[in-house]
Amino acid sequence: MNSLYKDFLVITLIHKPGVRILFDTRETCSLVANSGIVGFCLLGLALEFELIQREYAKKMKIQFLGAAGEVTGSRHLVELLLNGKTRHFMVDYGMFQGGREATNKNLGVMPIPPKELDFVVLTHAHIDHSGLLPRLCAQGFKGPIYCTTATYELLKILLPDSAHLQFADLERAERKIKQGKWRGEIPVVLYSREEVEMTLAQIEPLEYGQVINLNPKIQLEFRNAGHILGSAIAVLDIQEDGKQKKRCVFSGDIGMKGKVLMPDPDFISAADVVVVESTYGDRLHRSLSETESELVDVISTTMSAHGNVIIPAFAVGRTQEMLFLLMDLVRKSKLPHLSIWVDSPMATAATHLTQHFFSQLDVQSQATFSWFKNNPDSLDLRFIADVEESKSLNKIKGGAIIISASGMCDAGRIVHHLFNNLPRKQTAIIITGFQAYGSLGRRLVDKVQKVRLFGEDVPVKASVHTIGGLSAHADQAGLLEWLRGFTLPPKITFVVHGEPESASVFAQCIREDLGWKNVIIPERLQIYEC
Numbered sequence: 001m002n003s004l005y006k007d008f009l010v011i012t013l014i015h016k017p018g019v020r021i022l023f024d025t026r027e028t029c030s031l032v033a034n035s036g037i038v039g040f041c042l043l044g045l046a047l048e049f050e051l052i053q054r055e056y057a058k059k060m061k062i063q064f065l066g067a068a069g070e071v072t073g074s075r076h077l078v079e080l081l082l083n084g085k086t087r088h089f090m091v092d093y094g095m096f097q098g099g100r101e102a103t104n105k106n107l108g109v110m111p112i113p114p115k116e117l118d119f120v121v122l123t124h125a126h127i128d129h130s131g132l133l134p135r136l137c138a139q140g141f142k143g144p145i146y147c148t149t150a151t152y153e154l155l156k157i158l159l160p161d162s163a164h165l166q167f168a169d170l171e172r173a174e175r176k177i178k179q180g181k182w183r184g185e186i187p188v189v190l191y192s193r194e195e196v197e198m199t200l201a202q203i204e205p206l207e208y209g210q211v212i213n214l215n216p217k218i219q220l221e222f223r224n225a226g227h228i229l230g231s232a233i234a235v236l237d238i239q240e241d242g243k244q245k246k247r248c249v250f251s252g253d254i255g256m257k258g259k260v261l262m263p264d265p266d267f268i269s270a271a272d273v274v275v276v277e278s279t280y281g282d283r284l285h286r287s288l289s290e291t292e293s294e295l296v297d298v299i300s301t302t303m304s305a306h307g308n309v310i311i312p313a314f315a316v317g318r319t320q321e322m323l324f325l326l327m328d329l330v331r332k333s334k335l336p337h338l339s340i341w342v343d344s345p346m347a348t349a350a351t352h353l354t355q356h357f358f359s360q361l362d363v364q365s366q367a368t369f370s371w372f373k374n375n376p377d378s379l380d381l382r383f384i385a386d387v388e389e390s391k392s393l394n395k396i397k398g399g400a401i402i403i404s405a406s407g408m409c410d411a412g413r414i415v416h417h418l419f420n421n422l423p424r425k426q427t428a429i430i431i432t433g434f435q436a437y438g439s440l441g442r443r444l445v446d447k448v449q450k451v452r453l454f455g456e457d458v459p460v461k462a463s464v465h466t467i468g469g470l471s472a473h474a475d476q477a478g479l480l481e482w483l484r485g486f487t488l489p490p491k492i493t494f495v496v497h498g499e500p501e502s503a504s505v506f507a508q509c510i511r512e513d514l515g516w517k518n519v520i521i522p523e524r525l526q527i528y529e530c
């Protein structure tokens with residue numbers, strides 16, 4: 001009899017860790033052993049009650065799988081208790097970018113089996129927020145992926161391109177290896193085109209402002225983040241077991257107020273938990289007018305010297321912003337007639353999509369694009385489709401503005417243009433976006449003398465100009481202004497998506513300028529209760 005109780009209780013002990021303390025003393029064991037079946041049942045009820053109490057005391061947890069102390073690999077795993085069960089969902093599932101270390105992180109395993117995730121909330125289409133979704137789905141995640149309609153349309157362009165680039169990089173490396181010309185690491189393929197298709201089939205697009213029940217206990221609303229087309233702030237209202245309703249706000253990437261193309265970010269007035277980006281948390285951007293003058297200077301000087309202007313630009317967002325700015329400068333007669341080549345099939349598709357979502361653009365951009373429609377001869381604007389046409393640009397020694405991707409120069413056609421133009425001193429390279437540590441773009445910004453492209457050393461004789469005012473991210477003042485939209489301090493604020501210096505300066509600003517007490521810069525893979 002005693003041993004039967006003990007066996008049963010030992011099993012209970014193993015399966016329900018909450019009861020452990022009750023069995024740590026001899027008295028309890030002997031009490032249970034001598035009290036008979038009634039006492040045992042009562043104790044069982046008490047244990048069950050104790051267990052439930054402990055489960056209720058459990059707090060929601062967020063584990064930051066990326067974008068913690070860096071700007072890429074945005075992935076936040078949320079764990080909570082709903083109807084007595086531990087549930088998980090993910091906010092963003094982005095790719096780490098920049099060198100071998102990033103590849104190793106991309107190949108890392110999830111802390112929980114992907115099939116145990118209920119859903120993914122995706123803030124926007126940029127690859128550092130969405131780029132590993134196909135890997136997640138290939139590893140067993142079968143649930144819905146929620147994002148805005150424009151994000152969904154962009155993903156149809158971005159994810160297949162990402163898969164294609166990975167294969168193309170590997171094929172190129174294999175060719176060079178055969179020729180004995182390859183030096184350095186061999187590229188890794190993270191997922192296939194088929195896995196991208198599988199991912200796209202799991203997407204459930206939503207409109208801004210549409211409140212939906214992801215399940216009876218979780219509501220989601222997307223608000224406009226003003227960062228790129230379709231970009232959203234995710235507002236989640238969560239009713240955990242035994243807890244008051246909690247509002248969690250994930251900023252995604254916040255756009256710069258007054259920037260070209262996108263409207264200003266929406267303010268959110270209340271939250272218990274805020275996860276905010278800090279890409280430029282330690283600096284202020286130059287004004288748009290300063291940016292325009294810099295652009296006019298570099299382009300005019302380079303055209304007079306019969307050189308080319310090469311602009312590495314993210315295909316989504318930055319390319320369309322550059323087109324808008326150049327169009328606007330011609331419209332204002334600050335620049336003469338220009339020959340612009342957009343050499344990125346993805347940028348071409350994204351530009352068409354921008355036209356499709358015309359009503360989501362800010363008013364001034366709508367006016368400039370309409371002007372160009374009525375004055376098509378004011379610019380010689382060409383979109384390059386096939387590879388042969390792209391290669392023919394290598395013959396142009398001067399007078400061209402070439403906008404190409406990727407934005408950090410690590411992959412895509414831009415690498416060919418840099419390969420051909422970096423050795424020419426008449427060339428100007430205009431860097432307009434954030435360049436992560438380890439990326440080719442960052443090395444150019446850091447004024448290296450030579451770079452290794454396609455396994456070969458290439459001297460950098462071109463001039464490199466960084467024009468900072470075009471960022472799609474809010475600067476320190478913009479981020480603080482967005483946070484001021486919360487009428488009361490959140491219970492906890494996490495500062496993510498920034499390099500260590502930027503995140504640290506911004507967290508201090510939040511504490512000092514806003515007087516918020518509980519501000520945390522999470523470490524990668526650490527779990528935080530909130």
Ligand SMILES: [Zn+2]
Nearest residue numbers: 124126227253
């Ligand atoms: Zn972004």
